[in-house]
Amino acid sequence: MYEQWIAMEQFYYGYFAWGLLVVIILSILLVSCLYYVNLLIPKIILILTLIAFTIFGVGVVRGYSQYGDLIEQASKESAAIRNFKRTFFMIDMPYQAMEMKAYRDGYFDEGFEAVDFYEKMFVSEPVEYLGATQQGGYVFRIGGSEYVVSQAWVRFSDEVNQAVRIGTQYQVADPRFIELGFVEKSRVLLDEYIVPSQAENHMADKAGVTAAQLQARGIVKGWVVP
Incomplete structure (x- = not known):
């Protein structure tokens, strides 16, 4: 390749x-x-x-x-996967630092999916589930901080015994591509939270809900949230 x-x-x-x-x-x-x-x-x-x-x-x-x-x-290359844009006559036009940061801290999986030399890996990380809120959200403790997550990102399952967050990460298959300016690996892109089914009816206490911040688009403890 x-x-x-x-x-x-x-x-x-x-x-x-x-x-x-x-x-x-x-x-x-x-x-x-x-x-x-x-x-x-x-x-x-x-x-x-x-x-x-x-x-x-x-x-x-x-x-x-x-x-x-x-x-x-x-x-379909972008600043998400390469440090520069190669143009006609083999001229390399470096991306601006702000542009690269925006792409690499954002949820841009299209570039990695478009090329054949990135391997797709699934990442799992244990998190602490604190319960549901009265408004229909779910509270998690991640890396010492509490976050309120919308229903769209949470799934209850009998397949797990502990709450986890699942994400996707892309890593270059051949390290020689790094010499061509391609990034070695992406950030972990959040796919979903999976919570044990037996905890589905557990409600979060008011103190936990008050202290929690809404999980918004961006970086949450190293993972990219769309």
């Missing part, structure tokens, strides 16, 4: 970009010489343009047939 990605970038950002530039320049020269088509130089330019078009066209067809899927994946 790594070698294929390198070859794709060399084709798309190198060969394709330079080839397109040459074809455009020759086309402009050819158009500017149309009134002198009977002279030698315009004829030479015409021949060179036709040759360039042929070579470029054949190369593009072959390249896209071989790397089309990887080019599509590369088009």
